Amino acid sequence: MAKVKGAIVVNTERCKGCNLCVVACPAKVLSLSPDSNLKGYNFSYMSNADSCVGCAACAYVCPDACITVYKVKNKTE
Amino acid sequence: MTLNDIIDPKNLVYAKTKVMNDTPMHYCPGCSHSVVHKLIAEVIEELDIQDKTIGIAPVGCAVFGYKYIDIDWQQAAHGRAPSLATAVKRLLPDRYVFTYQGDGDLAAIGTAETIHTCNRGENIAIFFINNGIYGMTGGQMAPTTLNGMKSTTSPSGRTVPLSGHPLDMTKLLAQLDGTCYVTRQSVHNIANIRKTKKAIKKALENSMLDKGTSVVEIVSTCSAGWNMTPADSNNWMEQNMIPAYPLGDMKDI
Ligand code: SF4
Ligand code: SF4
Numbered sequence: 005m006a007k008v009k010g011a012i013v014v015n016t017e018r019c020k021g022c023n024l025c026v027v028a029c030p031a032k033v034l035s036l037s038p039d040s041n042l043k044g045y046n047f048s049y050m051s052n053a054d055s056c057v058g059c060a061a062c063a064y065v066c067p068d069a070c071i072t073v074y075k076v077k078n079k080t081e
Numbered sequence: 082m083t084l085n086d087i088i089d090p091k092n093l094v095y096a097k098t099k100v101m102n103d104t105p106m107h108y109c110p111g112c113s114h115s116v117v118h119k120l121i122a123e124v125i126e127e128l129d130i131q132d133k134t135i136g137i138a139p140v141g142c143a144v145f146g147y148k149y150i151d152i153d154w155q156q157a158a159h160g161r162a163p164s165l166a167t168a169v170k171r172l173l174p175d176r177y178v179f180t181y182q183g184d185g186d187l188a189a190i191g192t193a194e195t196i197h198t199c200n201r202g203e204n205i206a207i208f209f210i211n212n213g214i215y216g217m218t219g220g221q222m223a224p225t226t227l228n229g230m231k232s233t234t235s236p237s238g239r240t241v242p243l244s245g246h247p248l249d250m251t252k253l254l255a256q257l258d259g260t261c262y263v264t265r266q267s268v269h270n271i272a273n274i275r276k277t278k279k280a281i282k283k284a285l286e287n288s289m290l291d292k293g294t295s296v297v298e299i300v301s302t303c304s305a306g307w308n309m310t311p312a313d314s315n316n317w318m319e320q321n322m323i324p325a326y327p328l329g330d331m332k333d334i
Contacts, residue, residue: 013088023111066119
């Protein structure tokens with residue numbers, strides 16, 4: 005298990021499915037969901053959550069400030 | 082460790098700034114305007130100046146800018162934001178005053194106001210979004226449209242004999258004695274987003290130092306107007322816009 009673990013929460017109703025976070029994530033964590041939000045956008049979600057390192061690249065590039073990022077240092081391993 | 086263990090307030094590293102409210106922004110998916118709004122709101126939070134900042138909204142795509150950043154705002158007539166900012170700053174010199182303008186507003190109808198405000202050295206910050214097109218009205222050619230660039234009014238590409246040269250307003254403003262800080266940035270990747278944020282911060286800080294006008298141009302995308310995906314727009318901008326509008330500080334005194 006990686007030393008640093010991250011996770012993100014997408015505000016799915018605010019998301020416009022622009023895909024910029026998907027492209028920016030260095031760990032290929034994100035994809036656009038086949039489901040859409042009330043506005044009809046295919047929102048971003050963690051399709052590969054295990055790989056997230058909490059770098060916040062996705063959140064920095066998100067134009068609409070939809071992403072909240074969390075990170076923990078795993079001291080036991 | 083489960084996701085629920087990680088998603089805990091004590092592990093928070095990034096969240097939307099509270100200076101940006103929850104109203105969904107009207108901009109198209111992936112628009113540079115949204116990125117710049119977010120950065121301005123983050124800087125206002127970091128400087129702790131939410132109750133001391135007054136923004137001047139333009140006409141153009143950013144006409145509703147006042148709906149999203151939770152500060153005081155005024156809405157200017159088309160191109161007149163720098164004049165309104167002049168009045169606000171002279172009446173309330175203890176406020177941080179900035180204009181937020183696109184290229185149609187700042188470099189076309191508002192050319193005179195922009196130049197004279199900068200020449201007078203008003204103590205304001207000007208944030209200038211240059212996407213080389215009139216986004217709001219349907220992607221028409223702007224003074225900033227690149228040579229050869231297609232728009233709805235130059236469907237085969239802009240040509241110099243017909244439409245003249247692209248106007249580099251920022252370079253022009255750097256020549257004026259009234260400006261103290263003139264820089265060109267972009268928000269198409271993380272490194273440039275960070276640099277733009279620093280530039281926004283410096284411009285707002287300068288507005289309190291009686292040094293003159295600060296201008297931050299942000300070379301931007303308009304994926305709807307350019308008819309590309311947001312990621313392709315960022316790549317196109319990097320390959321085509323930035324060579325014509327090179328990034329970096331032009332003046333910093
Ligand atoms: S925090 Fe980093 S690793 Fe995690 S989803 Fe965002 S960009 Fe990918
Ligand atoms: S960058 Fe933001 S708006 Fe775009 S898909 Fe990702 S979360 Fe949604």
